[in-house]
Amino acid sequence: MNQKYMLPLAGVFLLFLLAYAGVEGVGLQWLFGIVIPYLAVIAFIYGFVNRVMCWAGSAVPFRIPTTCGQQKSFPWIKQNRIDNPDTAIGVFIRMLFEIFLFRSLFRNTKAAFNRDENNKLTYSWEIFLWLGALAFHYGFLVVTLRHLRFFLEPVPASLAFLEYLDGIVQIGLPGVFVSGIVLLAAALFLLARRIFDAKVSYISLAADYFPLFLIIGIAATGIAMRYFTKVDITGVKEFTMGLVTFHPVIPPGVGGLFYAHVLMVSVLFAYFPMSKLMHAGGIFLSPTRNMANNTRAKRHINPWNYAVDVHTYEQYEDHFREKMIEAGLPVDKEE
Amino acid sequence: MSKELKPDQLLDKIDHTPSCGNWMDTPVHIRPGMYCYAAKAESVETLGLPNARPWNPTDDDWKLPENWKEIIHNAIKERLERFRTFKIFMDICVRCGACADKCHFFLGTGDPKNMPVLRAELLRSVYRNDFTKAAQILKMIPGGEKLSGGRPMTLDVLKEWWYYFFQCTECRRCSVFCPYGIDTAEITIMAREIFNLLGLNIDWIATPISNCYKTGNHLGIQPHAFKEMIEFFTDDIEEITGVNVEPQFNKKGADILFITPSGDVFADPGTYTCQGYLILFKYLKDKYGLDVTWSTYASEGGNFGFFTSHETMKRLNAKMYAEAKRLGVKWILGGECGHMWRVIHQYMDTMNGPADFLEEPVNPITGTKFENAKSTKMVHITEFTADLIRHGKLELDKGRNANRIMTYHDSCNTSRGMGLLDEPRYVLQNVCDNFFEMPSNTIREQTFCCGSGSGLNAGENMELRMAGGLPRANAVKYVHEKFGVNTLGTICAIDRAALSTLMEYWVPDVKVYGIHELVGNALILQGEKERETDLRCDPLPGMEEEEDE
Numbered sequence: 001m002n003q004k005y006m007l008p009l010a011g012v013f014l015l016f017l018l019a020y021a022g023v024e025g026v027g028l029q030w031l032f033g034i035v036i037p038y039l040a041v042i043a044f045i046y047g048f049v050n051r052v053m054c055w056a057g058s059a060v061p062f063r064i065p066t067t068c069g070q071q072k073s074f075p076w077i078k079q080n081r082i083d084n085p086d087t088a089i090g091v092f093i094r095m096l097f098e099i100f101l102f103r104s105l106f107r108n109t110k111a112a113f114n115r116d117e118n119n120k121l122t123y124s125w126e127i128f129l130w131l132g133a134l135a136f137h138y139g140f141l142v143v144t145l146r147h148l149r150f151f152l153e154p155v156p157a158s159l160a161f162l163e164y165l166d167g168i169v170q171i172g173l174p175g176v177f178v179s180g181i182v183l184l185a186a187a188l189f190l191l192a193r194r195i196f197d198a199k200v201s202y203i204s205l206a207a208d209y210f211p212l213f214l215i216i217g218i219a220a221t222g223i224a225m226r227y228f229t230k231v232d233i234t235g236v237k238e239f240t241m242g243l244v245t246f247h248p249v250i251p252p253g254v255g256g257l258f259y260a261h262v263l264m265v266s267v268l269f270a271y272f273p274m275s276k277l278m279h280a281g282g283i284f285l286s287p288t289r290n291m292a293n294n295t296r297a298k299r300h301i302n303p304w305n306y307a308v309d310v311h312t313y314e315q316y317e318d319h320f321r322e323k324m325i326e327a328g329l330p331v332d333k334e335e
Numbered sequence: 336m337s338k339e340l341k342p343d344q345l346l347d348k349i350d351h352t353p354s355c356g357n358w359m360d361t362p363v364h365i366r367p368g369m370y371c372y373a374a375k376a377e378s379v380e381t382l383g384l385p386n387a388r389p390w391n392p393t394d395d396d397w398k399l400p401e402n403w404k405e406i407i408h409n410a411i412k413e414r415l416e417r418f419r420t421f422k423i424f425m426d427i428c429v430r431c432g433a434c435a436d437k438c439h440f441f442l443g444t445g446d447p448k449n450m451p452v453l454r455a456e457l458l459r460s461v462y463r464n465d466f467t468k469a470a471q472i473l474k475m476i477p478g479g480e481k482l483s484g485g486r487p488m489t490l491d492v493l494k495e496w497w498y499y500f501f502q503c504t505e506c507r508r509c510s511v512f513c514p515y516g517i518d519t520a521e522i523t524i525m526a527r528e529i530f531n532l533l534g535l536n537i538d539w540i541a542t543p544i545s546n547c548y549k550t551g552n553h554l555g556i557q558p559h560a561f562k563e564m565i566e567f568f569t570d571d572i573e574e575i576t577g578v579n580v581e582p583q584f585n586k587k588g589a590d591i592l593f594i595t596p597s598g599d600v601f602a603d604p605g606t607y608t609c610q611g612y613l614i615l616f617k618y619l620k621d622k623y624g625l626d627v628t629w630s631t632y633a634s635e636g637g638n639f640g641f642f643t644s645h646e647t648m649k650r651l652n653a654k655m656y657a658e659a660k661r662l663g664v665k666w667i668l669g670g671e672c673g674h675m676w677r678v679i680h681q682y683m684d685t686m687n688g689p690a691d692f693l694e695e696p697v698n699p700i701t702g703t704k705f706e707n708a709k710s711t712k713m714v715h716i717t718e719f720t721a722d723l724i725r726h727g728k729l730e731l732d733k734g735r736n737a738n739r740i741m742t743y744h745d746s747c748n749t750s751r752g753m754g755l756l757d758e759p760r761y762v763l764q765n766v767c768d769n770f771f772e773m774p775s776n777t778i779r780e781q782t783f784c785c786g787s788g789s790g791l792n793a794g795e796n797m798e799l800r801m802a803g804g805l806p807r808a809n810a811v812k813y814v815h816e817k818f819g820v821n822t823l824g825t826i827c828a829i830d831r832a833a834l835s836t837l838m839e840y841w842v843p844d845v846k847v848y849g850i851h852e853l854v855g856n857a858l859i860l861q862g863e864k865e866r867e868t869d870l871r872c873d874p875l876p877g878m879e880e881e882e883d884e
Contacts, residue, residue, distance in 0.1 A: 004357075007482060051426070058419040061645075064681050064752070066510040066518060068780040071754030073707050073718055076725060077761070083780070084754040086707070098514070104433075105514040109776055111351070111436040119346055121442060121809040123776035129433060133514070193432075200432040202353040203452050205484035207469070208430050274469040279515055282427035287420050288516035293754060296711040300685045304417055308646055309383070310653040311548050313661055316632050319549075320558050327559030329631060330585050332661075 005195065008210035012217045012264070019263035020256035029250040032259040037243060040266035047273025052281050061302040063295045066288040068104075086294040098289055102137075105130045132189045139183030140215070142166055143222075146179065150240035174226060184219040187212055211277055214268050221261040231258055340368070340798055342841060345443075345805075351436065353447035359460065359486055361448075363495035365392050368798030371501060371791065374541030379534060381545035382647060386534025392497065397490070403533055404488050408465060410529045415466070420521045425462045427515050428455060434509035434519070439784050440502050443802035448499050451509035451519040457496055458526055460486045497535055500526040502799060504788035505642070505674075506747035511780050523789075528644040536643060540790035543639045547651050551634040552597035558631035564600050565629065568610045575872070577864035580617035582629055585662065589628035590699065592659050595670025595716075596637040596828035599849075605831040607870045608671060608849025614858055615720065615851065618729070621861045623700045627668070633658035636675040637828060641682075642790040649686040652678060655713070656687050666696035667713040671849050673746035673827035674788065676715060680753045684711040701726040715749075717759040717826060717850060724765045731857040735869065736767040737876040739822040739853065742814045743770070744807065744834065745782035746827035756780075759826050759850050766850075766857040771818040777810035787833035800833065801840050808841035815842050823847050 022028040069080025081090045082097065097103035110126040113119075146163055149155045167175040191212045194204050225231035235251035236258065242249040272278070284290065292298075317324065317331055324331050370392055379387035390398045400406065415422045434451040436442060441449040448454065463470045464485030473479035486492065505520035530536060546555035556564065565582050573579050583589065595612065599605040619625040633654040640647035659667050669679055684690065693712040696705040703722045705714045723729050743763055749755040756779050764770055777783050786803025814820040823834055823845050834847045856869045867878045 003481070055419060055423055055426075058415065058422045059417050060419045061417060062682055062685055064420070064518075064521070066507055066516055066751055067754035068511050068751070069754060070756045071707065073705075073755075073758060074703070074722065074725070077721075077757045080754070098516075102514050104512055104516065105431075107512055107781075108433050109437075109512075111442055113349055113351060113442070115346060115349070119809070120813070121806055123774070129431060133431070197432065198352045199435045199447070199450065200430070202355075202358060202447050203430045203432060203435070203450065203456065205430065206482040207484050274467065274472075276427060276429045279427040279429050282423045283515050285419065285423055286427075286516040287423075288510055288518045288521075294707070295681050295684065296679075296708040296713070297706060299688055299710045302685050305686065308650045308653070310650050310657070313632050313654075313657060316551065323557060323559045324631070327562050329558055329562060330587070 002195075004204060004206050005209040005213075008206050009213050011210065012213040015214075015263055015267060016217060016221075016260045019260040022256075023259040024256040029259065032263050033239065033250055034243070034248045036266045037262060040269040044269040044272055047270075048278075048281060051273050051278055052285070055282065055285050059303050060287050060291075061304060063291050063293075063300040064287060065291045065293045067293050071293060084293050086292050086297070088292065091290060091292050095284070095290055099283060102130055102133055104289075105133060128189075129193070132186050132193070135182050136186035136190060139179050139186055142179035143177075143183055143219075146177065150237055151244045153237075153241060177226075180219060180223055180226075184216065184223065187216045187219060191216065207275060211268065211271065211275065214264055214271075218261060218264045218268065221257055221264065225257055225261065229255075229257055231255070340801075342801075345798070345802055348445065348802075349443070350445045351441070358447060358453060358456075362491060363498050365494065365498050367393075367795070369502065369796055370498060370799075371537035371539050371793045371796050374534070374536040374538045378538065378541040378545035379536065381548055382650065384531055384534070384536070384643075384647075386532075388534060390534070392494075397494075397535070399490075399533055403493075406532050407488055407493075407529055410532055411462060411466070411525075414525050414528065418521070418525070420518065421525050423515075424455065424517045424522060425459055425466075428452060428459065428517055430456075431514065433512045433514065434517075437509045437512050438503075438519075439506070439508070439786055439806045440504075440799070440803045443786065443805035444799075446502075448495075449502060451503075454499050454503055455517070455519055455522045456484075457492075457499055458522055460484060461488050461492060464488075496526055497530060500530070501537055501791065502803075504747070504784045504786065504791055504803065506784035506788060507751040508747065508781065508784065511751060524641075524645075527642060531644050531647075537790065537793070539793035540639045540642050543790075544643055544647060544651060547635050547639065551630075551632045551654065552600075553635055553637055553639060554597050554601050556597060556601065556634065558634075561597075561600065561631045561634050565609070565613070568606065568613060571872075572610055572613060572870075575866055575868055575870065576614070576860055578617065578860045578862060580613045581620075582613055582616070583627070584629050584631055586626070586628035587662050588626075589662060589664050590626040591628070591666060591668050592633070592662055592664040593627050593629055593668045593670065594633055594636045594655060596672040596675055597635045598637065598828035598832060599670060600634075602832050604835060604847055604852070604871075605828050605849060607852040607855070608831065610870050611849065611851030611853070611855030612670060612716070614855040614860060618858055618860055619700065619723075623728070625699060628662060628664070630658045630662070636670055636672045638675060638678045639790050641674055641678050645686075648678060648682065652683055653687050655679075655683065656690055659690070659712075660692045665694045666708075667693070668716055668719055669713050670716050671826040671828065671851060673748040673829060675748075675828075676755070677748035677752040679711065679713050683713070698722050700728050715755060715758070717755065717762050720851070720854060721758040721761045724762060729854075730859040731766055731854075732859055733766060733768055733857055734877070735856045735866065735875050736853050737769075739767050739848065740769040740818065740820050741767050741771070741822045741824050741848075741853075742773050742811060742818075742820045743778070744773075744785075744811075744823055744825045744830060745778055745780075746825060746830050747782060747784050747788060749826060750780055750782050754780075755826075759824075762850050762854065763824055766853045771814050771820055773810040773814050777806065783807040783810065785827075785830050785833040785837060787837075788829055792829055792833045797836075801837065804833070804837040805841065807834070808837050811838065811845055812842045815845055821845055824850055824853065826850050
């Protein structure tokens with residue numbers, strides 16, 4: 001039993017039970033449906049902004065991009081303008097690739113060592129982490145966008161179109177949304193990797209399992225409500241529109257499962273800014289990726305650059321003058 | 336160490352599957368062969384760095400200042416404000432593990448704490464404990480401390496930091512693969528800054544910087560000796576080519592100041608690369624009147640200050656601009672070196688610029704403007720030579736390198752901190768016909784470190800160096816067996832020394848050459864006699880039989 005993932009798992013179960021029992025047993029809809037969501041959103045916005053401001057408040061003393069291709073030098077040597085950009089446009093494209101396509105992760109390789117007569121170290125392309133991560137993030141994105149339909153009235157056409165695309169694989173009723181399934185499957189894959197890959201397991205912390213369990217819980221409750229328990233969708237919309245218009249209401253006929261879903265989402269929101277999930281904001285500010293490799297062409301200013309003690313030429317010559325003269329080296333002062 | 340530990344024994348130790356359990360519960364064991372000796376007190380004193388005293392890493396008592404924990408806490412705090420890299424890299428790692436098997440030290444030792452992510456976690460765990468809200472909230476819950484992934488600073492933690500942050504060569508390979516560009520080098524740099532506030536440097540770094548500060552170079556070569564050593568090369572070259580290359584020193588009003596690592600002046604096989612520079616400068620002087628001077632004051636291109644602290648790096652680097660200004664040259668040309676170029680390319684102008692007393696560098700022979708160096712005003716010698724070759728300004732006899740079956744090792748700093756990839760290859764392919772690349776996952780931005788960079792090329796940590804160099808050596812072995820490669824070309828002074836030892840250990844038939852050694856062999860000097868040997872005094876291709884007779 002590994003307490004690094006058993007405790008977070010127990011924690012997520014506890015959250016679920018808390019909301020479910022709190023609503024079904026004690027009737028605390030107002031707490032789980034109104035108070036906590038509002039607090040969570042406030043914590044999220046405050047925390048996120050605060051964290052980003054805190055990063056932005058730190059200086060960038062040196063221009064130190066990680067260069068992943070040929071530099072700009074001569075017109076006859078082909079520069080890699082994206083992986084080693086020297087202009088703002090190049091950096092912009094590099095960042096687009098990083099943020100939307102996980103460019104660096106795409107390079108991932110897997111090393112293997114065979115202890116035999118050849119003793120060869122080999123590196124093969126390892127695409128599954130990239131695929132899993134991409135599926136997870138895009139699944140999450142589409143699910144989140146789809147949920148906007150609960151907060152907007154009327155529902156914009158673009159959202160309806162997204163839903164149409166997401167539901168294009170028509171199986172059963174209500175139609176299956178691919179994004180939710182992809183999100184759940186990808187999260188389970190990332191979890192399995194964390195548990196069964198010895199290296200990843202060794203480096204994983206409770207803080208790595210907790211958000212995964214939380215998201216799996218959110219996806220599972222969402223899927224359960226849509227396909228199995230068939231939540232009262234008009235009641236839900238009434239509830240969410242109440243939240244967003246600041247006239248919160250507790251609709252009748254929406255049960256504990258829904259509030260468990262809402263509580264887990266709230267916890268995810270509140271937890272986000274103080275956790276590793278902030279990579280979502282951090283990637284934009286990462287100096288090894290968002291700076292141009294033109295440090296020799298354009299001087300970068302360090303805001304806290306200060307004067308230092310140096311050993312001057314005069315001190316050096318004073319020290320070695322006789323030897324220098326003897327060796328026939330030119331000196332500034334003969335005496 | 337390497338003498339005792341055979342390659343087979345080292346290979347037997349490699350297991351890339353970490354055991355179960357919690358890394359925080361695995362105590363550090365500072366093992367001979369894996370660490371470098373402690374800095375000598377007198378070397379620490381030269382630069383006035385704190386807590387100079389004799390100490391020994393394997394002793395229980397490290398003779399730390401009374402308030403060492405406070406010093407560390409404040410140092411982290413200050414650096415979080417000064418370096419956005421540090422702050423962001425502390426916060427956003429998701430421990431995806433993409434970097435885990437990218438580190439040459441992990442691949443060579445199998446020690447899980449050499450996975451870049453875990454190396455960073457060594458420090459991040461203390462950061463979490465001391466500086467994050469999540470940990471402070473969790474501490475209020477019973478048992479919550481374990482959940483936060485934090486741990487308090489203790490002497491054992493410090494020792495673990497010391498052991499593993501001196502097992503990182505700041506090569507940045509992990510940073511290429513990180514989806515957020517987290518650069519372990521940056522974290523290692525911060526850790527080493529902290530060590531230096533407590534007097535915990537290693538001697539292989541502390542003594543070179545002390546020498547460099549006082550005498551101008553890491554090896555402590557005094558001005559007259561520096562001149563003598565280069566004149567000794569002049570004699571060798573005259574013997575081989577019949578031409579006196581007449582180097583110039585500290586010459587005011589020269590066109591160009593040339594600075595290269597002092598390793599090129601002192602240690603084989605870098606010395607042959609140095610002879611290559613001398614031949615090139617002589618050729619350019621005779622044919623085009625280019626006036627190049629060496630300096631004894633700025634006689635070090637390398638900068639072990641970079642492995643100490645940003646401040647020390649600046650203090651040592653200041654000599655380059657100061658000397659260029661004093662001599663009144665137009666611009667500076669830099670020799671083949673790795674971390675020297677990281678410092679010049681990404682730090683020098685910011686730290687010690689603006690170099691408004693120099694001219695925007697133009698190659699006076701070809702008229703090429705080095706646009707990419709117009710502010711820093713320092714040009715890499717392979718950029719310079721590539722430009723000369725491109726314009727047909729050099730007469731080269733490739734045949735003299737016909738017995739060299741080459742592969743090329745990108746040094747970490749010039750590839751991942753600069754992107755100088757095709758210029759050296761262009762030069763190489765114009766002075767030598769037989770060139771084979773190593774597998775694509777081991778070159779260019781994915782190149783593997785020699786295992787001895789960032790001041791770790793000492794003698795006492797040989798097991799670490801040979802293990803860390805394994806991925807590089809393994810790729811060389813591959814092309815050696817497949818294409819008969821017998822020469823590993825490089826543009827880094829530490830590589831020239833470290834890879835020679837590494838090749839001896841893993842692939843004994845392969846020799847290490849600097850690119851400008853090959854240029855020196857191929858370049859036809861005006862008025863030279865028929866050469867019979869290369870710069871190493873080995874017979875040239877086609878001249879072997881005459882020797883036998």
